[in-house]
């Protein structure tokens with residue numbers, strides 16, 4: 001035995017040498033460099049600082065504000081949005097069927113259908129079909145078909161995931177062909193973007209082909225810009241075009257005309273569109289409509305209707321907002337069955353939670369007129385919808401009232417992404433601190449007002465421009481208070497650094 005209390009092994013190493021004071025066996029040097037390079041602004045340093053301030057407030061430390069207003073994550077339940085009674089009753093009924101008679105007959109019937117599909121008739125069992133429960137996939141197919149005016153959808157083209165985010169990562173994973181000695185596959189991603197697409201591209205061995213959204217044209221896609229982005233990309237094999245509609249972080253809803261242009265571009269360049277449509281139920285501007293890529297390619301006829309298309313949806317967003325349940329689906333339209341078999345194989349070594357599949361099942365089986373749950377469901381849904389419409393309008397209007405801020409209308413999704421005209425002195429100060437100017441802005445705002453938002457640099461943006469993303473999710477009064485604090489902060493900053 002040595003003085004440090006550890007015995008020596010025959011190879012000279014200490015037994016238990018990874019204990020306190022000892023050298024760790026696994027160090028940062030051993031961690032995959034691509035994983036170390038991942039930067040996820042939403043949950044990174046901003047979240048850490050917000051948690052620190054939160055704990056300071058709880059411990060009675062005196063700060064210039066009495067509460068944090070968190071507008072950094074698209075998490076409606078965390079911001080106090082009431083859950084839908086219908087879904088929670090279904091969850092309760094499936095989790096504890098002995099009490100099922102307390103719930104409306106339509107909830108009981110749905111619960112029975114779901115449990116009949118589970119092994120042992122319980123949500124506590126593993127879901128053995130790697131693609132997801134058949135009954136859920138069939139109901140999703142029916143839901144898509146009804147949404148798209150009767151264009152057929154098939155259960156065997158639908159895959160259930162632990163949230164749409166998990167679907168994104170799985171899809172990207174099956175596209176890594178570099179180990180087979182091929183050129184990496186190129187993925188066209190919108191900038192500003194939802195960071196899941198960019199943060200895991202390198203990790204997975206793909207190449208990013210960034211294209212800028214057109215801020216001057218309500219963040220629509222611009223075909224000239226798509227062409228610019230893809231031309232001369234000899235370092236990869238461009239294969240996927242990611243489109244997020246409605247947009248995160250930019251809050252736009254793409255027009256039908258724009259979607260048709262994108263489809264023609266993709267067809268001409270032999271690209272598969274990956275349509276991230278998780279916000280399809282979040283349209284706040286009555287002059288806008290959600291157009292699914294699936295219906296649009298079908299309506300355009302040949303050759304477009306035969307294009308391979310990936311589309312994603314989630315139970316985390318929309319008006320249900322059950323993001324903690326972790327449920328989402330991906331539809332692979334017109335795909336080679338051998339490719340889908342590989343995806344099934346990949347999924348067979350994981351097991352997705354029954355709660356996520358149940359949330360997705362609820363999302364596509366909403367109460368219908370005449371069902372006992374219908375009236376309450378409509379009341380709750382419409383109250384959430386109209387409040388979001390009000391919050392989207394108020395956010396656009398109040399942000400645009402602040403001198404030095406310009407915000408495209410929040411047409412959909414849950415976010416505003418205004419551009420900031422920052423004074424040169426402030427930009428220089430940020431530089432001396434080694435921070436992006438918009439991160440410096442966001443940190444100062446948080447420290448002085450308790451308002452938590454995410455800098456545009458976390459989503460990427462045109463060089464030389466500065467933005468931030470805020471959600472529109474706090475309740476109306478709190479959102480109003482947040483926007484007033486922001487206006488006050490911004491006005492003082494403009495004066496101070498003029």
Ligand SMILES: Cc1ncc(COP(=O)(O)O)c(C=O)c1O
Nearest residue numbers: 163164165194248278314316328
């Ligand atoms: C555009 C977009 N796609 C996908 C997701 C992932 O959603 P989830 O994994 O919660 O289903 C999100 C979540 O914020 C998102 O904004």
